[in-house]
Amino acid sequence: MKIRVGILLFAFFALLAWAYSASASNDLFKKAAGHYEGTLTSFEKGQYTRLLVKTDISNDKEGMKTLTIKSEEGTDLLVFELSKIGNKDFVIGGPFVDNQIKLIKDKDDDCFTESKNLVDFCFFRDVITIEITNGTKASEYALSLNRFAQVKPPPLEEPRVYDLQTALDHAWNFNFDNRIEFEHVIQAKYGAQAAKRLLTPHISFTTIINNIKPSILSVIGAAGDLLPFLFPTRWLQASHAAILSQAEQDGMTLMRIDTATQIEAQFYALENYRQLKEHYAYAKAKADRLTEIVGIRVKGGFARPITIQDFFTMTGEMQDDAAWITNEFEGQKANIAQVMGFYNPGAVQDAVIGTEDLTITKATPLVAADLLKIAEDRSIELKQLQFLIDAAGNSKKQVYWNWLDPTGDPTLGLGWALKSSINVADSMVREAALRKGEMQRQLAGQVFAAVNDYNTAVNDFPLVAKLEQAQVQRLEQYETDLKMNGNENTDRAIGLLQDYVNEDIKLQFDLQTFRTARARVGRLLLQGFYAKATLPPKINRDPPK
Numbered sequence: 001m002k003i004r005v006g007i008l009l010f011a012f013f014a015l016l017a018w019a020y021s022a023s024a025s026n027d028l029f030k031k032a033a034g035h036y037e038g039t040l041t042s043f044e045k046g047q048y049t050r051l052l053v054k055t056d057i058s059n060d061k062e063g064m065k066t067l068t069i070k071s072e073e074g075t076d077l078l079v080f081e082l083s084k085i086g087n088k089d090f091v092i093g094g095p096f097v098d099n100q101i102k103l104i105k106d107k108d109d110d111c112f113t114e115s116k117n118l119v120d121f122c123f124f125r126d127v128i129t130i131e132i133t134n135g136t137k138a139s140e141y142a143l144s145l146n147r148f149a150q151v152k153p154p155p156l157e158e159p160r161v162y163d164l165q166t167a168l169d170h171a172w173n174f175n176f177d178n179r180i181e182f183e184h185v186i187q188a189k190y191g192a193q194a195a196k197r198l199l200t201p202h203i204s205f206t207t208i209i210n211n212i213k214p215s216i217l218s219v220i221g222a223a224g225d226l227l228p229f230l231f232p233t234r235w236l237q238a239s240h241a242a243i244l245s246q247a248e249q250d251g252m253t254l255m256r257i258d259t260a261t262q263i264e265a266q267f268y269a270l271e272n273y274r275q276l277k278e279h280y281a282y283a284k285a286k287a288d289r290l291t292e293i294v295g296i297r298v299k300g301g302f303a304r305p306i307t308i309q310d311f312f313t314m315t316g317e318m319q320d321d322a323a324w325i326t327n328e329f330e331g332q333k334a335n336i337a338q339v340m341g342f343y344n345p346g347a348v349q350d351a352v353i354g355t356e357d358l359t360i361t362k363a364t365p366l367v368a369a370d371l372l373k374i375a376e377d378r379s380i381e382l383k384q385l386q387f388l389i390d391a392a393g394n395s396k397k398q399v400y401w402n403w404l405d406p407t408g409d410p411t412l413g414l415g416w417a418l419k420s421s422i423n424v425a426d427s428m429v430r431e432a433a434l435r436k437g438e439m440q441r442q443l444a445g446q447v448f449a450a451v452n453d454y455n456t457a458v459n460d461f462p463l464v465a466k467l468e469q470a471q472v473q474r475l476e477q478y479e480t481d482l483k484m485n486g487n488e489n490t491d492r493a494i495g496l497l498q499d500y501v502n503e504d505i506k507l508q509f510d511l512q513t514f515r516t517a518r519a520r521v522g523r524l525l526l527q528g529f530y531a532k533a534t535l536p537p538k539i540n541r542d543p544p545k
Contacts, residue, residue: 032123033057036145040069040077043140053077055145057128067094069143078143080130092121156344163354164267167340168529171259174341181255188241188248195241199229224407232401233408240394243387250384256533257380259339261523266336267353268515272508273329279504280322283497286475287315290493293482318497353515357528360514363458366521368451375447375524376440380534385436392432396425443524450520457514461507468507471500 037054052072069078080094084102090112093100103112103121111122120131126147133140162170172178207225228234334345342348376382399421402412412421475496482493522528 038145157347159349188245192241192245195238247387389432454517
């Protein structure tokens with residue numbers, strides 16, 4: 001009887017092994033299914049060629065694997081067919097392979113090869129390699145493929161023109177840093193809500209288990225769940241969570257303000273490049289006109305031929321500078337698109353600052369001391385740090401009452417260590433106060449620096465504007481003299497053009513400095529665009545369209 005049972009068990013396990021083997025045979029390449037990208041390297045006639053390729057692997061209805069290698073554009077390049085797939089071997093056919101070759105699993109257990117080692121097929125988790133070599137090794141082919149998850153790329157937004165306020169509104173809704181900070185606000189809000197609701201009786205699994213057979217200790221332990229409102233630390237914890245929630249909301253406001261600062265500064269930098277482009281175009285047109293006049297005089301024999309070459313060199317250098325400015329102009333638009341939260345770096349077709357409420361010609365110098373008091377009263381940073389001081393004070397109170405809480409921190413119980421723990425809490429309160437003092441010092445420095453830049457730009461602008469206009473007049477006068485008197489002094493022409501470009505750069509720099517300083521003052525005083533940043537955020541969780 002025992003022998004029969006043994007035979008039956010042996011037959012049963014043999015059948016299971018056969019079934020597993022058959023399953024393994026069918027599933028040999030099942031795990032290989034997916035999207036692959038890689039390279040096809042070929043060596044023929046002493047030269048190597050490398051192509052970027054891709055493929056998608058899947059079983060067809062007959063159980064045969066069809067491996068179609070495509071170019072990046074989707075054109076079919078190679079087709080391999082894998083058939084008669086077993087647990088330890090299969091047949092491969094296709095290009096570079098004479099007829100069909102049976103490949104057998106080698107000792108590495110990850111690769112299959114044939115007797116002459118002319119074809120190697122390896123599958124390492126997410127990598128497939130196929131190497132084919134002819135008998136004389138005059139030609140070799142190597143295919144290396146890596147499996148990638150096919151992720152649908154986000155839709156690219158259509159390019160359009162943005163003004164400053166529209167760009168700010170969009171960035172506040174779709175900038176990734178703003179959206180992440182908004183989630184922090186939500187987490188802190190519901191964390192505070194949960195801490196408050198935990199003051200009401202609630203039940204945990206531990207409470208139920210410990211009170212199946214009630215005892216004095218289990219009842220005392222359950223009081224933390226059933227009567228949480230009796231313990232001062234629970235009220236302090238709820239208050240602490242509420243304080244941190246308020247601090248997180250201020251963090252969201254600071255994030256919005258910083259985003260507005262980036263956007264505004266980038267808009268002004270873009271406007272600076274735009275004006276430089278226009279003025280370089282004017283200087284280039286003027287240089288071309290002078291070159292044309294000199295060319296006419298050279299043809300008429302009234303000027304030396306070398307003169308025209310000097311003018312060509314001058315205009316070529318200006319063209320190079322203009323090309324650099326154009327490149328920076330386009331790059332600045334891409335930077336704006338990134339801060340606004342676009343996937344498409346070309347989503348900002350153009351960015352215009354629009355009508356300015358306060359221009360440099362109407363601005364008057366500011367007094368830093370008068371602005372500092374207003375900035376301190378309105379500072380979101382100081383407000384947030386005060387919340388952190390309050391939170392540190394709250395934590396200190398929890399140290400005093402922790403020993404009463406049955407689920408409190410055991411290291412803060414009544415004992416000799418309690419005094420040291422209180423000293424640590426006192427130090428944390430002082431540290432928070434020092435951080436606020438440091439922020440007040442930084443705030444004063446920011447106010448004085450912004451006011452200094454603002455006043456310098458306002459005071460310098462009238463003179464810089466006059467000098468720039470004087471250079472325009474000098475250029476016009478030189479062109480008139482060249483036409484009337486034939487004065488083709490190349491050095492003077494180049495000097496006049498360079499003086500004009502230099503003065504215009506100073507003028508545009510002065511304008512950009514004023515606008516940026518005006519934005520910094522607005523940020524410190526929460527005026528203009530920055531007043532809107534303090535409103536409760538309405539974040540759109542969907543990607544921009």
